[in-house]
Amino acid sequence: MDKTDAGGQSQSQGPKPKNSKVMIALLGVTGAGKSTFINVACGREVLKISHGAKPCTQDPKSVEFQMDDRTIVLIDTPGFDDDKRSDVRILEDIAIWMAKKGYMGEQMLDGLIFLHPVTLTRAGGSELSRTQLLEKILGPGAYNRVFIATTMWDYIVNENLVKERLESRFAEGGVWHELKSKGAADVKHHNTQESAHAIIRSIIEIADRMGKPEIRLENELKKEKGRLVQTSAGKTLEGQITEKILILEDEICKHGKTRPPASYRNDKVSEHRTEWKRWHSRQRELQGKLARREQELKKLQNIIVRFFRVLAAMFRPPR
Structure with a gap:
């Protein structure tokens, strides 16, 4: 070991x-x-x-x-x-x-x-x-x-x-x-x-x-005067979330190009209605994922603060 x-x-x-x-x-x-x-x-x-x-x-x-x-x-x-x-x-x-x-x-x-x-x-x-x-x-x-x-x-x-x-x-x-x-x-x-x-x-x-x-984030916070997004951890998490947003946006764009005709929504042909529902359900799922990722990016400061409190706590001496 x-x-x-x-x-x-x-x-x-x-x-x-x-x-x-x-x-x-x-x-x-x-x-x-x-x-x-x-x-x-x-x-x-x-x-x-x-x-x-x-x-x-x-x-x-x-x-x-x-x-x-x-x-x-x-x-x-x-x-x-x-x-x-x-x-x-x-x-x-x-x-x-x-x-x-x-x-x-x-x-x-x-x-x-x-x-x-x-x-x-x-x-x-x-x-x-x-x-x-x-x-x-x-x-x-x-x-x-x-x-x-x-x-x-x-x-x-x-x-x-x-x-x-x-x-x-x-x-x-x-x-x-x-x-x-x-x-x-x-x-x-x-x-x-x-x-x-x-x-x-x-x-x-x-x-x-x-x-x-001592740990890296604690030292960087001192140097950056508490600006969490300027730390290595902040930049890493911001980059990870941004990358996922870009991937989802690209996926939504590609899925949008496969949209069935609007007439399929209330079409008498059951196969057409099923195709529309399937497409619409997937579109809503992707939009929901994108909204959650965008919210995570907005909450970046609070998220990093919590990460810091959890993982930095491992190495902070008792008061």
């Missing part, structure tokens, strides 16, 4: 008090095994497990348990790649929940565990966007607080093929290359309590030994 100092950057804050709670957030796509990880770590079923495509975790939940005379707090979060909520909305909801629960006050996060099912064959565009945004917010000095834990090893047939796919993710140009090369840990989770506790202990060891480092 890789636990080297990320990027060789100095850790400016003191070590974590050993009598404080250890807080860890779990992130990942729907079905990655976040709720299962928590149940296994606790040694009992405290969260409902999803056995289908529909996510069980609609809102974040926190679970406390005792391990090695320490209080461990694991935060289960909604899965990414949800058909009904964008990744931006999910991260925003996580931030709002954490603020309401007081997890941005005296008690801060100590680490992030990204659970990745090895049954997922390839990295999607949304996964790459999420990872790039995380990198911009944290900066290399904080990558050693990120643990990429692969799951679902019991469900694969060709382990060599899976290992090749994972190696491509860590290779230069891969979705996890930057994180891994500068301190993030790559671990295999075997869905056992021993495996879960080993990952948690590694996070505890880093927090106890190294304390809280």
